[in-house]
Amino acid sequence: MRLPRILVALAVTAAVGSTACGAEVQQPAGAATGAAVTVTNCGAPLTVEGVPERVVTNDTGITEMMFALGLADRLVGHTSYPGKERDIASSPWKADFERTPLLGDAFTREVVQAADPDFVFAGWNYGFKESTGLTPDWVRSIGAVPYQLTEACRQPGTDRRGVMEPLDALYTDLANLGDIFGVRARADQLIAQYRDQVAKAAAGAPAGQEPARVFLFDSATAEPFTSGRHAAPSQIIREAGGSNIFDDLNDSWTTASWEAAAQRDPQAILIVDYGAGPENSVQAKIEQLRTHPLMAGTTAVRENNLLALPYAALVEGPRNPQAVVTVAEFLRSRGY
Template identity: 75%
Template sequence: MTHPRRTWALIAATTLALSACGAEVETTAEPGGATVTVTNCDEPLTVDGVPQRVVTNDTGITEMMFALGLADRVVGFSAQASKDGDIESSPWKADFESTPDIGDTFTREAVQAANPDFVFAGWNYGYKESTGLTPDWVRSIGATPYQLTEACRQPGTTQRGIMDPLDALYADIENLGDIFDVRDRADDLVAGYREQVADANATAPAGQDPTRMFLFDSATPEPFTAGRTAAPSQIFREAGGSNIFDDIDNSWTTASWEAAAQRDPQAIVIVDYNSGAGETVEAKIEQLRQHPLMSGTTAVRENNITALPYAALVEGPRNPQAVTSVADFLRSKGL
């Protein structure tokens, strides 16, 4: 993947321009410290100095900071009310427990009270016009807004996703590595992620059609699921499957039960929010079994159903392990 355009302005007396891996890097004198420019949602984003006070929204986003060893920079995180299950299963549980929780609802008041200089969220991952908490508002309080790449809006629309989901993860890790001056750590993470994904991909049976897969998040009353640019779509693909809604050019979105049943998924992955009655994996499986259309699908009839935590299925550092988990599940079912 070509690295985004990056500019480092460091304390120096000279200006040096060079290019490598398709990126142009420019170094200039800057008495106030380091200035970095990265590409975020296809736009240049300049950060003056290494951020010291970061506010994040959502578990996957927060885990990216933790994976990079930046827990000490996070002065507040917010996540959905069902976050307890995600935190309990998180490899960074200790970091969550030592980081201030600013509440279940990502609001202007909560963000501003934390006095951030950098806010990491995404469209429908905290940024919403309806709440007034937008990148422009973050700039108005003197902080830098960073947008989750999986949730970048496509030009002229509110549809989200501008690149393959795992490439979005790698881009964000690399950008954060530049912004927080931990690029070596970022590169090591991305190299490890790529290797893990390749190893899982290699287990897919040669010459066999990809397994048709359906991501079931919830139903209100139509199914909320993953389109082509949401993380599950590429997780499935790399594991040897194919998302039955890969033709939807959007990330997390609503489809129809009729379309899901007609596409006859052979395997189903459920989002496990671990949040109690009505949201349990068992309740969702029963909902599928009782549904007049879904009950006849191959996945439901053959009980080819598994579940993964929410944080494994939205963009974040658990995505590569999710590929491995889905691949192991499919192989266990002979798929």
């Protein structure tokens, strides 16, 4: 069967290449003084004594944040997920990935402890999980500092994630890491560049018409895994001139239902490309949409308004601003 016409934007690199490896970064101010730095992380003060030298990260977006700040030499290793090769192949920081030790696909206590880190950067459901025992408290117990991804901060008293706008979460993490590693000028430069990039893309949305309804399709076992309003895709879609059909879900990445997705009749569908097994390929997801009894009749599927972006462009990370540009260009090309 011939697959529908689909724009697969693998690189998402146009406006982030200038932030890739090779950028000149000032010497961390705390490296000589060993001064303590305190930042706010997930609503609580986090104090770091001196500049971390042995950093372990989990997930490609988190790791790319370190690379964008010019901190590749601080990493003693990173872990990721099966299928990460697709993210790395499209990354503006591919050379940094190639020279940073890969600790495997499993973010476990054993893997982290063996790397002997002094700083561990992950997030809830981005590595930190009670079920594995690898939590911020455990990281502290081995003498390392845990830094939590802000997009994945838990809402007080719940397991729901997201405490601010997703792009604000990105800017917050960049600023915090800038302070911790003594590269705040570099962080501020990136934040200004990203804000400008997003603003220009948002300014191109057509006036006088309703935003296009967009469904973020990550995966599906029984029901679709998608983006609530606190995950990066929701704001990426909004800034691009669209509207996430599940923006009313007070959570980050979460599960919805096919019935609700079809009832909201998306006019475009954004597919997460992470390639972890044939069932998760972009082509397999397209076929799933085309053959689903409810989704096949939606405007997006009937008109082949389907766009695939890499996983690392859609979780919190430095590819998010360019993702706004790419989604905006796609929606404009479809008349939205």
